[in-house]
Amino acid sequence: MTFKIVEIDKMENRRVVFFVPSFMGYEKSIDEALKQNFSDVKLFDQRSVQTGFGKALSKKFPRLLRKRNVGYYKSNVDSISFIPTDVVVIQGDMIEHETVQYMRKLWPEVKIRLYMWDNLQNLKGVETKISWFDSVSSFDPGDVETNDLIKFRPLFFSQDYANYAASNARANEVKYDASFIGTIHSDRNRVVSDIFQSLDHDATIFDYRYLQTRWIYFVYKMLKRDFKGSKFSDFKYQTLSAEAIADVVDQSNVVIDINHPKQRGLTIRTFELLAMNKKMITTNAEVKRYDFYNPANIHVIQRDKDIVVPKLFLQSEYVKIDEKIVNKYSITSWLFDILEIKNEI
Structure with a gap:
């Protein structure tokens, strides 16, 4: 299997919203890269709970947090002051179908994308959500090999x-x-x-x-x-x-x-x-x-x-x-690939 970074559209005006887990400061690196490349950006924590207990509960019994998840995402979506072209969800274990439908109704032209920096075996329930998204990418070649809807994209350095x-x-x-x-x-x-x-x-x-x-x-x-x-x-x-x-x-x-x-x-x-x-x-x-x-x-x-x-x-x-090889794994290259923007770095 040869890993390729797929290059698609040329750079265009994008207004981007990210839902990303708060983890080891990587969300800050993503936020900085977004602001360097796009004029309209917004970043939220993808988790509706931030305590250690809440995170453990979400992994073992995700359905218990369904109503909280819906309310959390709706509140954040309603706070956005621009019409996004792209919404990117990292992991996706806490987003509900009701939320995706709400975003599509609110923003009919939006592309809603999923990126996984964990594999499906560790993301309870996410495999059933893949069809909700316009594009799905993963860092794990095992998931890519078993699901034709998932594109391979390794992680990045900030x-x-x-x-x-x-x-x-x-x-x-x-x-x-x-x-x-x-x-x-x-x-x-x-x-x-x-x-x-x-x-x-x-x-x-x-x-x-x-x-x-x-x-x-x-x-x-x-x-x-x-x-x-x-x-x-x-x-x-x-x-x-x-x-x-x-x-x-x-x-x-x-x-x-x-x-x-x-x-x-x-x-x-x-x-x-x-x-x-x-x-x-x-x-x-x-x-x-x-x-x-x-x-x-x-x-x-x-x-x-x-x-x-x-x-x-x-x-x-x-x-x-x-x-040239090293640059393929920069955070900007990763960001452009997730958004399907032709990467000319």
Whole structure:
């Protein structure tokens, strides 16, 4: 399977509304990219609930929030002061058919689009909603292969990361041999521990294992085997800003990336590292099928096997990737592809 970025219409006047989950500051990066490219834009959180408990409830029992979802979206739609040409929904687990119909009645010419940065297996009920949208894209090749209505579009890096790579002001001093910053889910805690333990004992590391709420730690402590010997202080309960993450990445020789075992799509961290010319250790073998893959930069491990990270890989220099390839994964290229605008970047 060859991954292609589909290029369609030429740039035209667009008025764009985004519903995007608030997550690790990526919604701010999208908002900035929208404002740089379009005069009329509006961005909302796609979730009608923002608390940890509410998010957990929406995943397990999404129908309980139906009325809340309808009211939340209607209130936001009614607040928009312009007639949009495009509405983009990221994830789509909290949008109802009634809402889509309301938008189409209010704006008869609007294109309503869905983008998924999680896969359908993790997005309860979204597969039944695909026919509601004018276009559907996903970061996960597995979903694309099983549904002809879904187009493939990988994730992106924000301008912050490109700026770090381009800046001559940074000395690029390495403080950490390896670093990890990410949300703990599935087997990620165990795999991260296994990777760190595989490194030389004198290796310097930065370890930021994030949990969405404090109570999740105690639930995991009771239910997950790899949490048995853990301490509350082993985890962080506040997200880092994009700038703080970029700082750590900039000061790391190698960055660890652990994909969800049910996902084949590449994480957003992969593209951030691409923008910053940084090497990566990853569990996702799918990366070998992308045009920027180079084994000198990306070391693939198996999450259930003994992990070996060659010392040479930790110490060697990054091999730069062609700029045209890198630019395909910028946030602006991603945005134009989602909106089906010919990308001439």
